[in-house]
Amino acid sequence: MRVIVVTSGKGGVGKTTTSAAFASGLAMRGFKTAVIDFDVGLRNLDLIMGCERRVVYDIINVINDEAKLTQALIKDKHCESENLYVLPASQTRDKNALTESGVEFVLSELEHMGFDYAVCDSPAGIEHGAVMALTFADEAIITTNPEVSSVRDSDRILGILQSKSRRALNGSEPVKEHLLLTRYSPKRVEEGEMITYKDVQELLRIPLLGVIPESESVLQASNQGIPTIHLKGSDVAEAYTDMVARFLGEKLPLRFVTYEKPGFIKRLLGGK
Amino acid sequence: MSRSAPVRSIEFHPFNLSALRVVLDRADPAGLADELHKMLGGRPDRFSGEAAILDFSALETLPARIDWNGLTSLLRRYCLQPVGVYAVDEEHAAAARNKASLALFEHLDATPVSAPAPRASATTVSPFSLAAPDSASPPQADLPFEPSAAAPLVAGASVAPTLYIDRPVRSGQQVYAHGGDLVLLAGVSPGAEVIADGNIHCFGPLLGRALAGARGNAQARVISTHFSPELVSIAGVYRTFEQGVPEAFAARAVVVRMKSANGSGQTISIDPLQLD
Numbered sequence: 072m073r074v075i076v077v078t079s080g081k082g083g084v085g086k087t088t089t090s091a092a093f094a095s096g097l098a099m100r101g102f103k104t105a106v107i108d109f110d111v112g113l114r115n116l117d118l119i120m121g122c123e124r125r126v127v128y129d130i131i132n133v134i135n136d137e138a139k140l141t142q143a144l145i146k147d148k149h150c151e152s153e154n155l156y157v158l159p160a161s162q163t164r165d166k167n168a169l170t171e172s173g174v175e176f177v178l179s180e181l182e183h184m185g186f187d188y189a190v191c192d193s194p195a196g197i198e199h200g201a202v203m204a205l206t207f208a209d210e211a212i213i214t215t216n217p218e219v220s221s222v223r224d225s226d227r228i229l230g231i232l233q234s235k236s237r238r239a240l241n242g243s244e245p246v247k248e249h250l251l252l253t254r255y256s257p258k259r260v261e262e263g264e265m266i267t268y269k270d271v272q273e274l275l276r277i278p279l280l281g282v283i284p285e286s287e288s289v290l291q292a293s294n295q296g297i298p299t300i301h302l303k304g305s306d307v308a309e310a311y312t313d314m315v316a317r318f319l320g321e322k323l324p325l326r327f328v329t330y331e332k333p334g335f336i337k338r339l340l341g342g343k
Numbered sequence: 344m345s346r347s348a349p350v351r352s353i354e355f356h357p358f359n360l361s362a363l364r365v366v367l368d369r370a371d372p373a374g375l376a377d378e379l380h381k382m383l384g385g386r387p388d389r390f391s392g393e394a395a396i397l398d399f400s401a402l403e404t405l406p407a408r409i410d411w412n413g414l415t416s417l418l419r420r421y422c423l424q425p426v427g428v429y430a431v432d433e434e435h436a437a438a439a440r441n442k443a444s445l446a447l448f449e450h451l452d453a454t455p456v457s458a459p460a461p462r463a464s465a466t467t468v469s470p471f472s473l474a475a476p477d478s479a480s481p482p483q484a485d486l487p488f489e490p491s492a493a494a495p496l497v498a499g500a501s502v503a504p505t506l507y508i509d510r511p512v513r514s515g516q517q518v519y520a521h522g523g524d525l526v527l528l529a530g531v532s533p534g535a536e537v538i539a540d541g542n543i544h545c546f547g548p549l550l551g552r553a554l555a556g557a558r559g560n561a562q563a564r565v566i567s568t569h570f571s572p573e574l575v576s577i578a579g580v581y582r583t584f585e586q587g588v589p590e591a592f593a594a595r596a597v598v599v600r601m602k603s604a605n606g607s608g609q610t611i612s613i614d615p616l617q618l619d
Contacts, residue, residue: 223534224514226515226533227514230515230535231515233513233516276511276529276530
């Protein structure tokens with residue numbers, strides 16, 4: 072089983088949206104996948120995945136032996152393949168209840184259950200929860216917005232990954248790092264309000280896994296509890312589908328990174 | 344079985360010593376003890392057993408007698424190891440050798456005494472200043488030495504190990520090359536800090552803080568292939584770039600070094616490097 076942490080340092084850049092879409096994408100490719108919310112006290116993944124009404128037990132219950140892992144895992148209903156499970160965070164417990172040995176136990180149980188991937192949705196910041204989410208990671212998806220503070224925070228979290236992950240402490244092969252740019256607006260990049268993806272990549276110096284365009288459909292999907300990758304025909308869904316394919320080793324050109332001025336007719340009709 | 348070379352039980356090899364130069368402008372242990380206490384706030388852990396050379400060049404006239412035992416035990420109390428004296432006459436040198444086993448150093452290929460050591464720079468009026476760790480040539484002894492004997496490098500105390508960093512140094516990370524040079528092969532991000540007692544060589548973008556000669560070596564340099572740091576410092580003299588890095592060397596290859604300006608002040612000079 073591969074453990075993948077979706078992290079960023081900064082809040083609001085799209086970690087949970089990415090975790091939901093990425094885990095769904097892996098499941099749609101036929102991999103048995105679990106997506107785990109590490110944001111104890113501020114859980115959101117269950118909302119984005121649209122399973123908030125089915126939460127009975129959470130990861131803290133499993134760690135404290137108050138529930139079995141199979142009882143806490145919620146099967147996702149959006150994927151027809153039926154191999155995506157959500158493990159919610161606790162909304163009420165203290166975040167220190169998330170212990171390192173507890174997380175290790177949950178991950179080893181998932182491995183025994185035959186999961187191919189565990190996607191860890193990290194909370195914002197660099198505190199306990201974020202460190203727990205990345206401790207056991209084999210790979211990391213660094214979610215970054217095209218603006219300086221997000222890039223700086225991503226750099227910071229890359230440093231923590233290099234110093235606090237289990238792979239770093241063991242001295243084994245370092246965590247494989249991927250850059251994912253989210254909320255990318257080619258128009259605002261063209262106008263000089265945002266940093267280009269090339270500049271971000273130059274600053275962070277890790278391989279680019281994909282660019283997800285800024286889109287209103289993300290908000291709509293979140294409100295409805297549908298992972299964005301299921302929004303058939305939308306730019307966001309296609310960008311996430313490409314990103315999953317690149318993660319699995321396919322070579323695809325980048326899309327949605329250039330701005331095309333709307334034509335005359337489109338402007339008349341009020342298109343954006 | 345024939346042995347190729349006779350193994351000697353004792354061998355002599357020339358060796359350059361790296362030591363701290365303790366510049367005194369008075370020689371009485373009691374007065375110096377007070378001064379040291381004031382300077383270091385009674386912190387005996389400021390040093391960690393570095394070799395020290397007592398430099399009397401700042402004294403206009405030496406007192407007739409110097410309390411060598413008092414001086415050495417004072418320095419030992421602050422975890423310095425006195426090994427020699429500099430700028431004393433023959434009579435004093437003989438006394439230092441006999442009473443406190445201190446060797447006479449005739450040359451110190453040294454930085455000027457005015458070079459302020461980091462953190463001690465505020466006390467330039469004190470009779471006690473700590474100059475940079477220097478390379479000092481020990482007195483030339485006419486010992487029989489056979490260069491042909493395949494001399495294994497004597498545990499290279501003067502050749503401090505270079506620290507190589509292969510991955511980018513990220514924001515919030517700090518790398519310190521104790522005693523030696525630091526070679527960075529993947530750049531330094533903004534918000535990261537790289538420090539070396541020797542030189543810093545940075546390949547790739549240098550965007551964070553770079554402090555060379557951290558223990559006062561004013562000869563240290565920062566060499567960078569892509570220069571856009573937040574701060575550079577040589578031996579405690581630093582420069583920030585509030586208005587941005589000047590265009591003449593922003594994102595260029597440069598070398599940063601200490602330049603002695605007129606008078607006592609010292610500044611840092613940044614010069615572009617021609618790489619191709």
